[in-house]
Amino acid sequence: MLKNSWLGTVAEIALIVTISALVGIFWNRTLLADAWRGKPTQQAEAAPQGEALPMPIGLMQVKEMHDAKQAVLVDARNLDSFAQEHIAGAIPLPLEEARKHPVSLLNDIIPPDSMIITYCNGFSCRDSMDLGEVLIKAGYRSVYVFEGGLPEWRDAGYPIAGVGR
Amino acid sequence: MAGRRVSDRGGGKMNRLRPYLPAAVRVSLGAIFIYAALPKIADPVAFAGSVASYQILPYFWSYLAAAVLPFLELTCGLLLIRGYRVKAGALIIAALNVAFMAALVSAIVRGLDIDCGCFQQGGSETSPWVALARDTVFLAMTGMVLWFEARRKRPPASISPPFTPPSSVPSK
Numbered sequence: 532m533l534k535n536s537w538l539g540t541v542a543e544i545a546l547i548v549t550i551s552a553l554v555g556i557f558w559n560r561t562l563l564a565d566a567w568r569g570k571p572t573q574q575a576e577a578a579p580q581g582e583a584l585p586m587p588i589g590l591m592q593v594k595e596m597h598d599a600k601q602a603v604l605v606d607a608r609n610l611d612s613f614a615q616e617h618i619a620g621a622i623p624l625p626l627e628e629a630r631k632h633p634v635s636l637l638n639d640i641i642p643p644d645s646m647i648i649t650y651c652n653g654f655s656c657r658d659s660m661d662l663g664e665v666l667i668k669a670g671y672r673s674v675y676v677f678e679g680g681l682p683e684w685r686d687a688g689y690p691i692a693g694v695g696r
Numbered sequence: 697m698a699g700r701r702v703s704d705r706g707g708g709k710m711n712r713l714r715p716y717l718p719a720a721v722r723v724s725l726g727a728i729f730i731y732a733a734l735p736k737i738a739d740p741v742a743f744a745g746s747v748a749s750y751q752i753l754p755y756f757w758s759y760l761a762a763a764v765l766p767f768l769e770l771t772c773g774l775l776l777i778r779g780y781r782v783k784a785g786a787l788i789i790a791a792l793n794v795a796f797m798a799a800l801v802s803a804i805v806r807g808l809d810i811d812c813g814c815f816q817q818g819g820s821e822t823s824p825w826v827a828l829a830r831d832t833v834f835l836a837m838t839g840m841v842l843w844f845e846a847r848r849k850r851p852p853a854s855i856s857p858p859f860t861p862p863s864s865v866p867s868k
Contacts, residue, residue: 543784547775551768559740559763566744566759 569601585649585663588675590683593648597689602646602675607662618650618681619690626658626665634669643670650677650684718844719779722786725837726776729769729789732815736766739817746813750799751806768792782845790838797831800824 556563596602597620604621606613613623624640632640641647647666649659663674677684685691736743744762747753753761768788775785796814803810804824812827 540784540787543781544788547771547781547784547788548768551771552764554771555764555767556760558737558767559759562740562744563756563759563763566756569755 569599585660585667585674585676587678588648590677590679590687593650593677593684594687594689596646596648602648602673603641604677605641605647605649605662605666606681607649607651607658608656608681612652614693615695616681616685616691616693618684619692621650621692624662626662629662629665637666637669641666641671645671646673646675647671648675648677650680653680653682654678656680718841718848721837721844722776722779722782722841725786725789725834725841726773726778728834729773729776733766733769733773735816736762737770740766742817743813746811746817749808749810749813750803751808752799752802765792776841782841786838786841786845790835790842793831793835793838797828797835800828800831804828 593602593604597604597618600620604618605624606617606621607624607626607629609625609627610623613621613625617623622640629637647663649662649666651657651659651662659676659678659680663676666674681691740759740762743766744759747761748755748758769792772785772789772792775781776789800812801824808824810824811821812824814822814827814830
């Protein structure tokens with residue numbers, strides 16, 4: 532009798548915990564999916580108004596996000612340089628063109644909610660920082676700048692594409 | 697009115713309130729846990745931040761805990777208030793309380809200066825010591841609920857007033 536009542540209670544506890552867990556997981560499914568993929572949460576993502584500078588990001592982080600395909604790498608240099616040589620998987624968006632494009636066209640090139648890493652020819656080149664600012668003004672919320680750019684990437688021996696290779 | 701007369705005969709104010717004590721403790725405890733659950737359900741990201749600040753769970757697990765715990769608190773709170781499956785609900789609440797207290801103690805031991813994240817998220821900071829004292833009270837209340845529940849369910853012979861002989865029952 533006593534044993535049965537204990538078994539019953541244990542079963543009830545298991546049932547309550549399971550149901551609560553399922554409801555909780557279902558209720559927060561988008562948040563959990565984002566957390567599982569390692570996306571920054573909404574709070575971290577919402578850049579305060581007026582802060583229009585993209586965040587610098589280091590080589591190792593760029594490599595990790597590149598390999599995990601978490602971020603879109605955007606090449607800020609002109610199209611000829613891009614054709615010659617670029618980080619494998621990057622897309623071309625020369626700064627001058629980005630300045631002329633309307634937001635809708637930018638959104639066609641880069642999906643609105645993507646995480647973006649801009650780069651150009653290394654520390655001496657400001658285009659990637661300027662492109663980052665253009666993209667933030669266009670409404671992109673996670674914009675990072677890989678200041679080491681193509682030279683640092685190439686020197687590290689990471690994958691590169693283009694006809695110059 | 698009739699109830700009052702009976703209780704007056706029985707003694708002072710405490711005796712009059714005594715029958716309501718188990719229900720009062722049970723409903724209060726349930727209400728506290730529902731009150732704790734709602735802000736966390738409303739803002740799971742903030743609660744996940746509170747969980748993460750304890751630096752106990754890895755990244756994703758903080759979010760999972762933040763997603764599941766408030767609903768567990770809510771369910772148990774509702775069960776206690778409703779008086780349904782009280783033992784199971786109270787045991788879960790006891791386990792949660794012990795887990796919260798362990799987390800708080802570990803935060804104190806490691807010298808983490810964090811908000812407890814027990815109720816309102818991101819409000820004024822509650823020190824781990826205050827939170828620990830509060831959890832002790834909740835744990836005691838849970839103990840009372842379980843004790844009342846066990847007493848209520850015990851076979852009548854052991855706790856109820858002396859068995860009424862059948863002769864005193866009015867015959868049809």
